[in-house]
Each structure stands twice: as C-alpha cells, then as structure tokens.
Amino acid sequence: MNAPLPPTPPTGLRARKKAQTRRTIQDQALKLFLSQGYENTTVEEIAAAAGVSHMTFFRHFPTKEAVVETDDYDPMIVQLIQERPPDEDPLTALRRALAQGLEAVYATDREALLVRTxxxxxxxxxxxxxxxxxxxxxxxxxxxxxxxxxxxxPLRTRVLAAATLAALTTALTVWVESDGTEDLPTLVDQALQALHG
Known part of the structure; x- marks a missing residue:
C-alpha cells in the first residue's frame, strides 16, 4: 500500500492563513460543544473563542452545523479512488482508497473525528x-x-458508492458506540469486506 496522503496543504500565505483560521474555528467550536453542548453554544461564542469576528466565522462556515460537517476528506478520498489501478474491481478500489485515506485521517485527526462523529x-x-x-x-x-x-x-456505480458509504457509516457508528476504544480502520475494513461476501 502506498503511503497515506494527507489532505493537500494550501499553497500561498493567504491560503494557509485562511486554512489555519478555519481549523482554529473548528477546534474551538468542538471544545465548546464538548463543554457546554451543541445546542447551548452560539456562533458568537465560537467566534470569540477562536479570536475572530462573527462575520469571519460566516466567511468560513455558512451555518453552525457546517462547523461539524465540513472537512477535507471527500476530495482526498476521490483522488485516492481515481488513482487506484484501472483493472481493480470497484469495491476493492473503494475499500483500498478508504483504507489509505482513513490511515492519514486517523493518524492526524483521530480525536476530532471521534468528537465530530x-x-x-x-x-x-x-x-x-x-x-x-x-x-x-x-x-x-x-x-x-x-x-x-x-x-x-451508472446504476451499478451508484449502488457500489452508496453501499460503501453505508458500510463506512455503520463502522463509524460502532466506533462511537465503543467510545473510540475499537480501532476504526479495522472496523471500516471489516465493514467493507462484508460487502464482498
């Protein structure tokens, strides 16, 4: 297996600063959600904790929900799927691309992923x-x-993509139910292997 590819870092000072601001807002939001609950946390509190204005928050995230939902994982996984060998069957390509992407995410963002999920x-x-x-x-x-x-x-392709996402969601749910004690990459691999059975 190739080395995991982390999300492509932004180039240029402005892009890096924007990405860092976005990350700071998300980090502070997750801390507030954990300490006082999602429903009890306002956008104003998140912005203040991140040291940005209310308007800056909305330049990065259109809603409070988007702070939890937004990540850079999909583009990374799409790239990894496209890079799989063309002779590999679609389910195997999806499984290996997800395994490779998850390895990178799990190594750097495990706790944030657990909290968000x-x-x-x-x-x-x-x-x-x-x-x-x-x-x-x-x-x-x-x-x-x-x-x-x-x-x-096209129908088969969509069914395979949907089934893969259902297996991934189930693995994430089991992982959260275990409070993160289970190994997520193993759970995902087991869930995706079940689709081959």
Missing part, C-alpha cells in the same frame, strides 16, 4: 442532515469510479 450521531439537528451530506459524498465517489472505468453501468 459523536456530535452528528447524538445531535438531532446534525443527524437530520446526514442524508443530504451522504448523498453529496455518494455522487463524488460514483464520479470517481466513473473516471476509473468510463462506460461502467
């Missing part, structure tokens, strides 16, 4: 948006598979 699963306002977010990710994964294998049956 727990918030999504336990907060009704966030849980209600899961389908919309998964639909967007499903489309990205299906497009990446189509790039690898032009002319593949």
């Amino acid at each position: 727990r918030l999504v699963l336990r907060t009704p306002a966030l849980r209600a948006r899961v389908w919309e977010n998964q639909y967007a990710t499903e489309q990205l994964f299906a497009q990446a598979l189509s790039v690898r294998q032009p002319g593949a049956d």
